[in-house]
Amino acid sequence: MSVMSRLLLSRALRAACAAVVLAAGPAAAADTCAAGADLVVSAADPAPVADGDSTLLHPAVTNAGGTATAVPFTLYVHLPPGVVGTGTSSGATCSTLPFGHTVACAVPAGLAPGASVTAEVRISVASGMDPEVLDGTVEAELPDDPTPGNNSRTFRITIV
Known part of the structure; x- marks a missing residue:
């Protein structure tokens, strides 16, 4: 779906919720507008990994x-510098974006x-990296998600 199509859908959903507010009052709007997908x-932290592994x-x-x-x-996995990933899923189509630091x-x-x-994302750590803990992020993008605050999660990669 194109960005323009998502924008138009988002506006249509907001307009429908606004119409409920005008016609039936705030209580009905809360039921109608919050009933969508959320x-x-x-993402649990992956097992510790050695450099080059x-x-x-x-x-x-x-x-x-x-x-x-x-x-x-789209479910995105954003990886820190020095780490690249590839992904698979039985319920989605995964691809690695240029430079390998994001799997979509x-x-x-x-x-x-x-x-x-x-999804299953294989995280590969560059050779020669010092032992440290790096943060990555998993996020999902859905237009008009009623609670976008739970659409992302930080995970930690421990290099041993």
Whole structure:
């Protein structure tokens, strides 16, 4: 879906919620507007990894909302410098963006309430890196998510 299509859909959803406020009052609007899909991202820290080696990260996104996702969305894994990734998922199409520091998994519309999609991202650490702890981020993008504060999660990569 193009950026323009997402923008138009976002405006249409906001307009529908505003119409409910005018017609039925704030209580009905809260029920209608909050009943949409609500993505929640989770990612446990991967196992420690030695320089020049790799480990696995299993980020997941769950629909905690009241309806299925109406549009496709993307789960991103952002990796720090010196770390690159490749990803796979049975419920999404994953690709590594240029330079390897971001893995993007496109999830089709229709993720049901309570359902999850999990990706498997192989994280490879460059040779010669000193032992340290690096932060990465997992985030999901869904237009008009009612609680965007739970759409990202930081994870830690421990280089031993």
